[in-house]
Amino acid sequence: MDREYKKEQFETLKIKSSVAKKFRRFSRAISKSQSVSLLLMIEFFEEHGISPAESMGPKMQTLEHLIKKRINGVIAILKDIEKGQTKPTVAMLQSLFEETAPKKQPLILERKFVEKKKEVRLPAGEAGFQEKRNPNNEL
Known part of the structure; x- marks a missing residue:
């Protein structure tokens, strides 16, 4: 008998002798007293919410x-x-959301106007003479 139940009194239950023999074998198999074996069975059924008839x-x-x-x-x-x-x-x-390098586009900048050399032209009606330079014969 377990120590916690040592001071409790015994009660008598009326069960058939074949059931009592089977229960005693079961109690010895799990190495507990008959009271503790019965208590463990009752707690198992209550804890799991099942009925022995099911x-x-x-x-x-x-x-x-x-x-x-x-x-x-x-x-x-x-x-x-x-x-x-x-x-x-x-x-x-x-x-x-993947960070990709943006495509490099040329920046739009202000164009700087470069002054071209003005050609000197004679006014209309005045004769002018210009020599053509020969690229092979340089003077």
Whole structure:
């Protein structure tokens, strides 16, 4: 018996002898006293919100297999969403916000007017003579 329940009194429960033998075997198997074994069972049912009359369905291994299968399905859906929606959207946003060097365009500057040498022309009616220079025969 556990120390915390040492000072408590025993109560009698009326159960069938076959059930009592089965319960005693179960109590020895989990290495607890019969009182603590019964208390653990009651707390388990209360904590998990199940009734002993309800069926737990398939064994735990089958449930584990089903849960893993569903998790793998969720992972596949998330990967598909990532490939089809998230990555393209991120790529588009990055291309919009990506800093690229602006194209260099020549600056528009004021043109400076250079004065050309004015040709000297004689007024109309006056004769003028100009020699043509020969590029081969320089004077």
